[in-house]
Amino acid sequence: MADFLNCAADEIVFGPNMTTLTYMMSRAIGRDLGPGDEILVTRLDHDANVSPWLALAEQGKENGVTIRWAEIHEDTCTLDLADLASKINERTKLVAVGYASNAVGTINPVKEIVCLAHAAGALAYVDAVHYGPHGLIDVAALDCDFLVCSTYKFFGPHMGVLFGKREYLQRLRPYKVRPLTDASPNRWEWGTLNHECIAGITACVDYIADLGRRAHEPASLASLDGQPGRLSPHGPPNRRAAIAAAFDAIHRYEHSLMERLIAGLHNIPNLKIYGITDPAHFAERCPTLAVRVVNQTEEQTPLALATKLGEQGFFTWDGNYYALNLTEHLDVEKSGGFLRIGLVHYNTVEEVDRLLTALRQLVGA
């Protein structure tokens, strides 16, 4: 995971999932915070990077921190950076931001936001769960203080991983049992670890590195699926470089599918895409699309569409996907949220075309 995130091995903490790790870390960070301190969260984030911070505001009125919210541009579902910057001040102790939205696919300018946080002396806590399968994560380049991801989102076992800068993992005080070592990072890893899953995480990181090595071969990424490990003698020499090459190939391949999907969705009358749709800004989104039928009938709610697509073998999803503040803010929560269509590197052009045909029929276009 140190290769995957570009940090030192003792800056990696394993845990059950991102949500649990974030509650653990928010509680430890909250020990040193009190009235007058502020934490900035965003309207775009998954609730796992919101509620653990809201919990610090609930610690009894006299102890609680103040939570501030960074708003979004509704037309593009992107963060309003001017608003975000205006809410960071000398009282801000932490900025919690997502790398990419799991609902609408927006990729946030995380590096810029980390700089804004640091300029005010605040910590930056990044939720990279949704970005993980789509792009290369480099915590050294981002200079974030914490970054969390979930290995099951990038084709590995059901676990969460937290990166924390060494100085914070050593300095902050975890809630832990007394006999557990105080050595970092183990002081953050409670109880018996899930060793078999951690072994699986090694395999999952190696799988991605292997994609990078094979991406140097002439075959396309899609046609590699299922082939036995065939390493190119010309591939990148070390694992980090191979992971970088993999995400380069994944990005190019996913984006070609995404462009086809968005163009097809645009041709379905009465279907609205939420999030970035201007090709000039496609670099600021990953291939996760949220759509709704305008003036939907009962047969066209996100749940009804996801169910009917499921019957045809398409695994889409409906609702808020825990990006609750976004669906509430866009006023789609009460009418079923969005239908979410997500692409990853093993999807194919044929699947995109079949999905578009199925959707066209369901929407009655």
Ligand SMILES: Cc1ncc(COP(=O)(O)O)c(C=O)c1O
């Ligand atoms: C953006 C984002 N953050 C956080 C989470 C929570 O991750 P975990 O299930 O590892 O707690 C998810 C899960 O879907 C997610 O998509």
